[in-house]
Amino acid sequence: MIVRMSKIEIVGPKEILYEVLTTLRALGVLQIEAQVRESLQARGEGLLKTLQIDKQALSERLFLEELQEKIESILSCLPQIPVRESYLNPEAAMEATAELVDRHTAACEETGRAKTAAAKELAELERFRTFLQAIGPLVGQVRADSDLEFIGLEVKDPGAVEQLTILAHRLTRGNYEIQTTSMPEGGLVALLTTSRELAKPLKKALQGERIPEFALPAYLEEVPFNEKAEVVESRRRELLAEQKRLEETLLGFARRWLPLYRSVLDWLRGRLALVRQSASIYQTELCFIVFGWMPTDQVVPTRRHLADTFADQVVVEEKEILEQELEQVPVALKNPPWIAPFELFARLLPLPRYSSYDPTPFLAIFFPLFFGMILGDLGYGALLGLIAAALVFGFRQRPLVGNAGKILGICAAYTCVFGWLYGECFGEFGHHVLGMEPICFDRRTALEPMLYFALSVGVCHVLLGLLLGVISAVRQKKTREAMIKLLSTVAVFCLVLLLATFILPVPVLLRRPLLVTLGIAVPLLLILGGILAPLELLKHVGNIISYARIMAVGLTSVLLAHVANELAGLAGNILVGMLVAVLLHAFNIVLGVFAPTIHSLRLHYVEFFSKFLEHGGRKFEPLEKNHGGGSWKA
Template sequence: MFKPLQMRRIRILVLDSYLDRVMNVLGKLRSVQITEVKEGEKEISREKILERYSSLLNSIYYLIDVLKIRDEEIERVSVPEKSSGEYLNEMEKNINSIVEEAESISERLEKISGERKILKSNEFALNCLSSLGIDAGWLGTSDFLYVTAGFLDPGDVEELKLRVRETTKEDHIILMESFKDRILAIVVTLKGHQNDVEGVLKGLRFDALELTNKNLREIKERLESIKEIEDRLHKDLDRIRDEHSKDILVAKEMAQIEKNTQEMVLNLGKTDRVYTINGWIPAREVDNLVREVREASDGCAVIRIYEPEPDEMVPVLLDNPKPFKPFESITEMFGLPSYNEIDPTPIIAITFPLIFGLMFGDVGHGAVLALAGLGMIFMKKGNESYWNFGMILLYCGIFAIIFGFLYGSIFGNEEILSNLYEDLGVGHTYTTPHGEFRTLWMSPTHNMMELFGIALFVGVLHMGLGLIASAVNKVQESGLSSIVPSLSKLWFFCGEVTIIALIFRFPIPLFIQVAEMYPLSDIVLYGICIPVALMLISELIHELHPFGVKKLLGAVGTGLFDVFETSSMFLSNTISYSRIGILAVIHAMMMMAIYKICSMEMISNIFILSIMIVVGGNILVLVLEGLIVFIHTIRLHFYEWFTKFYGAGGIKYSPFIIERRYTELTD
């Protein structure tokens, strides 16, 4: 916690005859990230095996598609341990025989399906012509006439009549009938106008009827025959699926495992008979790795374990307790911490729902969010993304409930909890034109300034944690010499907040009390001047090696600019946290407006309408403002907090994993 998991660099030297067994062990351990150590020419035999596995997988996916095989739970199949090449030869033989049989049936189905579509089109066309009393035999060119039929869009009908009239000089007949959303048109004209009429029809997107068979009875008989053939062929495919679906699923898993393994093997270094496996592994998994690899290689492997070098890019695996795990997804949205950097996830796990609850405090709305989170957790078991988001919603809902009790609000109603607090004799009483009510802590609509002060205080604590984390990171990176400028920034920040509280009279807890206890001159001296001096001295010491007047002036200028930039950044970031109070007030005001509307005489007399407005208003606030509050909570962490200390320069730990769902290895 607070730091990524300790990693170790490994190097394994293994004889080629044991490589497949060792790779299977590494995949089963799921803890080794393999890195590429060999550039240039790859081992030709392994590349050919990889190509064959890729081709085999294409055949398997073809069978899955043609036979409509679904992933399903089957009894695991015991697979004897063999070399990758032996697995490949066996699977290619089995799969190719199934492909040959299925492909033959599929091609026949595709061919006969094409014939069925053509016949269906002919049948439809003949039925359309029949409805107009047109014999299909009339279509075409005779000694004197040209007859054609086809479909066009309704919007082109008038254009067709006009242009055919202009072309044929009234020597034509046009019959029309509407079918669905298109118009069937039959055009009859003299044979001499054929070419001109065909040109007109092409310009109007006229889909001429193309009849390969003009005998309706023969078409229907052939369609019935095709249906029988298709049914028989589909049954043949079903038989193949029933006989071989298990074998195909097992082959898919085995081929994918071996393909992934061969891709990894191509990245390994190799001498004549020895392969070199380089990678990273969590320190706590080292003993298990050594034991398993030695057992798999019968002791014919050399394993070396190394500490990471100071400037080495080490893959990052976050290590947090399970309750904090969901918030790793928020950390990763911004970027992973570098290996030696503080992991902010444990702090986010506390501050994220806390800030969300401050802005969205309502018992009812919080309960709905918590239930929604529980629903995502239980309905999407096994889906890590849903589990993470569901847990975050659950935590945010719980904190919204807590602050809802403190604000005295249930679905925006302040009377229910007010009566409870009055019976218990706890809380603070507020007087309004409509009567009195109680809250356990404060009312966002009646304690706006106090709430803004609390919001800024939360911001100060939040950014203060960031500055402390920054100091820790810099000490780890540069040693204790960096602690003075880091702590000077924190000191300067506290002094600046105290002056803000004094000048603007913001009731920021602790800081407003300090501001009232001491004169402004003392606050400026001890809270601003001294930390600024320390920051400038640190800058000068850092820059003046060797000493020079120009370097001195440059260092002073750089230091003063940094002070100004730091001051403006602290000011804008601190004020930014006022959004916590603003959104809390907006939440309360929106609910107040909804109940105010419902209390209007013309609405309150209609019970169903009042209920609809209350329910609809709550849903609107829950969804719309809930989303806004969530986005602003993320923003405060990403832009106001992370920028104080977080570099996010880590690379993700990606171990080599062999997933087995349908198979298990046996000795």
């Protein structure tokens, strides 16, 4: 449900303003209102002004913001490891931190740059190492001769080998040797061997043909080819040792200084949040005045807490919420444990206005009902219940998955209930093996009763939505809108009863008063709502017909379960039949989760909520201990 809010005025001496704001921030129940309202005017507009920021306060704010930026910078350089909490008072340690942070940042950034450079060189060396490891065996196959020059090439296109052979033969007149091998990650490497005097023009020609020599670092140029791999490996070991040393340096620094910097940063963020909120606070010569919103059930505890903390120097007064302020009242949702998981679906919609309704309880009541009506199988419900239990108990640290599991568990219970009413357990398996019989009707054959049942549910759901719309309009004193919705409700109700007289065995005389009522309601609708009002009435009728999807989608699930059992029986082999049945039933369960979910949500979002729910509410964002703003949690 939507938490009831109160408009609050807090008054106290100017000298304890920040202490009061710090206390309110710790409580996390007050959203400060930035705009001046009628409460200010009643006190005398000329005596009130926004809290002025003097030079000292401005200097403090600039200092805090600069220090916050520096600490965030140094934290970005450090490994984010779990560390103990600092026992130092962050406010007292702030000045020392301001003196240290520049020197620490420079040292950490220098260490970070060295670590990055080492990692970059290691990545390049790994490429050289792979190349040299691939080409090394080829070098060993060439006869030892001091007059030979080795040219290593990375050949991306295998077709280039032939081009390379032609070029080398032309320039060296056959005084060369080419060997190729594959690289571990794909592609080819080639070793071209020729005399030293021919190597230079050959390299130049290769560059012209866009087959350049594999580029090795400068310090390897003078190293003999058969010794390059050993030098690369030695350099790699040095870099790995250097990288480990740098990581340990940063880790040791983080263990020593991270608790202090985190503690000071948290204090800075809170202090800056309070400083920024001061722009929304008003003052007289002696007092500060804070206006805001607070959950009604928190007013008395907050008043008592402030009185105990500040020896009755601070006054908390609850003000009347004016009608024109209703749209500005912030909205927070709070529901019992069995309803709260359905906020997962409610959050897919924009936040409702304070004067409207929380959609969560309606989803908690009707969504599982529609889900169970559609799926309606005892066996499927039991399996979904096991999956739900696994989600709830296996993902306790992930509330989103846990809430989805709770919703699935409630839906599974409804599925079992309707499966028992329909006499279904894995289709007709329950009838043939367990002796189950339909208590209500067999969905495969009783299509007409099932359709009437689905439409009856739709009538009740849509009429409830229209009635809630009437109540909402009355609460907001929108008389014309309330009358239009009431007449629409009466007209829909009469139309449904009129149609029922043609189906049910009821006296024909009942039709006359229904026709008379319709004859009065429809002209009144035209007068109050204009020409679009009857069209809106037809829309409501169309909404009711949409509930036929409950029957249609449910019938699809029943027939698929029947097909699974029939194919399993025709397999001619027990194992094959069981495999076919399991696969088809598993597919049906997957469809049985997604299809009812999608169609049930659509019936709520389109057919039901459109009748009464008003979106566009402001989120309740109180001063909060860790942020200075956020979502209030009960």
